[in-house]
Amino acid sequence: MKKVLIVLSMLCFSLSAFAIEAPDELVKRTAEDVLSTVKSDADIQAGNQDKIFALAEEKILPNFNFDKVSRLVLGKNWTIATPEQKTAFQNEFRTLLIRTYATALSKYKNQTIEYKPLRMAEGADTVSVKTAILQPGGQPIAVDYSLEKKADTWKVYDIVIEGVSLVTNYRGQFAQEIRQNGMDSLIKKLGDKNKAAAAKKPTVQKAAN
Numbered sequence: 001m002k003k004v005l006i007v008l009s010m011l012c013f014s015l016s017a018f019a020i021e022a023p024d025e026l027v028k029r030t031a032e033d034v035l036s037t038v039k040s041d042a043d044i045q046a047g048n049q050d051k052i053f054a055l056a057e058e059k060i061l062p063n064f065n066f067d068k069v070s071r072l073v074l075g076k077n078w079t080i081a082t083p084e085q086k087t088a089f090q091n092e093f094r095t096l097l098i099r100t101y102a103t104a105l106s107k108y109k110n111q112t113i114e115y116k117p118l119r120m121a122e123g124a125d126t127v128s129v130k131t132a133i134l135q136p137g138g139q140p141i142a143v144d145y146s147l148e149k150k151a152d153t154w155k156v157y158d159i160v161i162e163g164v165s166l167v168t169n170y171r172g173q174f175a176q177e178i179r180q181n182g183m184d185s186l187i188k189k190l191g192d193k194n195k196a197a198a199a200k201k202p203t204v205q206k207a208a209n
Contacts, residue, residue: 020152020153020154021154022118023118023120023127023129023145023147024115024118024129026154027115027129027145028113028115030059031113033059034055034060035113037055037059038055038105038108039108044105044106047106049102049106052102052103052105052106053098053102055102056101056102056105057098057102060101061094061097061098061101063155063156064155064156064157065148065150065155065156065157066090066094067090068148068155068157069158069167070086070090070093072157072158072167072171073093073167073170073171073174074089074174074178075171075175077174077175077178077183081183085183085184085187088187089183089186089187089190092187092190092191092194093190095194096190096193096194099194099197099198110136111133111134111135111136112133112134113131113132113133113134114131114132114133114134114140115129116129116130116132124149125149126146126147126148126149127146127147127154128144128145128146129144129145129147130143130144130145131144131145141161142161142162142163143160143161143162144160145158145160146158146159146160177189
């Protein structure tokens with residue numbers, strides 16, 4: 001369920017914006033686009049992992065300021081990593097995120113998103129867009145998006161779910177591994193996890209006629 005919530009929070013960002021939009025408008029428009037695709041695509045509903053993976057890669061991660069996310073997640077370890085380690089880490093971390101979100105997308109059911117009024121100072125280049133995920137029979141889940149204006153668009157660099165920062169959560173996990181075994185060990189473990197996930201053959205259910 002936690003992965004589903006994370007993915008629902010990520011669905012608010014797609015490549016379809018051609019002109020600058022207010023961040024809350026971008027969140028709402030693109031969330032509806034992605035959720036509509038998930039609900040209407042028979043292959044995705046049947047568990048087609050290739051299509052789910054492609055949807056996550058096309059409409060979710062490209063809308064992150066991934067360089068900033070990487071720096072925030074590694075913290076001080078980013079400054080001491082070699083250029084080769086930085087590149088390797090970003091490659092594996094990005095793949096990990098895509099696979100995590102693709103898996104959770106396949107579990108999407110009937111959750112909806114409520115959008116809170118935007119509060120942003122005039123001329124601000126960072127903003128928090130607040131929403132809530134509404135679950136049938138469950139309590140609303142508060143989700144806040146931290147976005148930064150880059151050139152002519154907005155990019156997300158953190159997500160806070162029920163007060164828990166996605167960046168802070170990963171940073172704690174990664175820092176512990178680096179502290180105990182080093183940066184190369186973290187990269188290897190991420191790579192091993194990605195390879196193991198890719199090797200799995202998911203069960204695909206046929207869509208009902």
